[in-house]
Amino acid sequence: MEKILIATDGSQASEKAAKLGLKFAKTFNSKVYGLSIAEVIPVGPELMEIYPKLVEVLERKAFEAVGFIKAEAEKEGISCETFVLTSSDPSEIILSKLEELGISLLMMGRKHTLGRVSRTIIGKASVPVTVVPAEACLTLEKVLLATDGSVYSQRAAFWTVDFCKKLDIALYVVSVAKIDNEVSFAEECVKTVEEKAKNQGVKVETLVVKGEPFEKILEVSSQKEVNLIIMGCKGKTGLEKILIGSVAERVVENSNVPVVLVK
Template identity: 25%
Template structure:
């Protein structure tokens, strides 16, 4: 099987949250042999532009800090694995737009970033930046919460994945990525299909609808099992009832997974879930990294 990831972009603002994302990204790059690009964006601010006599010195100071931030991640990567190719860049602009543009221009395969960072006049609030990148990027985004920080990159593992599905095209693209990654990393996948019973109780013929949704769930899970078997990846799966985000978070905790892999868009309608909003809720609440795959992402 071909390598699914050739390049990983790590945006950083030098914060602990950004370093949590960088450590997971470096571990993933080492496992997959991907090149690493480290980017720090100095936000252009209109309030600074009005202070013409101090603008240059302020931006120069911010760019010096940004250089320190990217070099810290680069040094970390090289110390962990001296075979990794690392490129560093500092630029000015609107952070999420600059990140997305860099990823497009350099044909980056995965953007890996923390979900929380610094704020204030001279900092990038990496949390809001991550959300904007998630909503607009055309490549997968590995969103890493600060609670997953590890003191040693060598301790980071990718042994078990949770792969939620709703049977949609968006979930199918995420499944392709999840199984390919699991094969590459020799990981096991667990899949879950959520049925929101609150909506069913308001519908006509709820028992008939529940049966149809359960069958749809079984079909979606079996399809993933077949793909996993073809890729020689161990898998398990099941149906659960409740709000989709709650089901995913509970499943991730019970299975003690290392990574959640899910699409950013899915189904809507009675008994189905809109994977976009669900993904955002999971990213905000998860204690483990979430590998978010947009429908527009090319299959690995």
């Protein structure tokens, strides 16, 4: 986790994402970047007179947003570089910064449901994305990995085991079987991750449950009082189509703890 990018709009959720990102950075000795976009939209001739003032207001808000990150980073003694850019397409700017800076992890807040910009970023980002709700607690003691055995889940498993080992925190692994015939495969899924975790000295507990995947993942998260959910994300398919994955999307939108989506 060499470089972390915190994308912020100055909201409470973004500030929570910033604080969690800085917590990760302190543990992994990461370089931190803060980015805020003054999002402008094309206007007609009748509004051109006030357009510069509008841009000025938006840019001021963006500078305040990255200023919060900078101040919090200085308190923790963490190196932080910030950017404020003006664009009509925030997702394009954020995605280009990921590549330009060689980012390892993207942090972003979630106010309510995922909007167009968030969906695009999550779908197209080439690195893990952490989505943090405004109500999230920033304690890091228990992590839940949700796995379905897919290649995305396998990547998430490797990421999670390394993460838990570094932080020396407990890991719960859950796989959800929708029908009886899927139970044995779900058991294989959690067993595979359990072996990886134990080989790395990570304390691990596995669970196989039946039901609707996103509902059961959230249910286990609540029951075990975890502080972070990690799962695989399908990402981009085809030329333009964005596919986050219905289970991942529903977990992100309904979770009251941060969710890391690993590609």
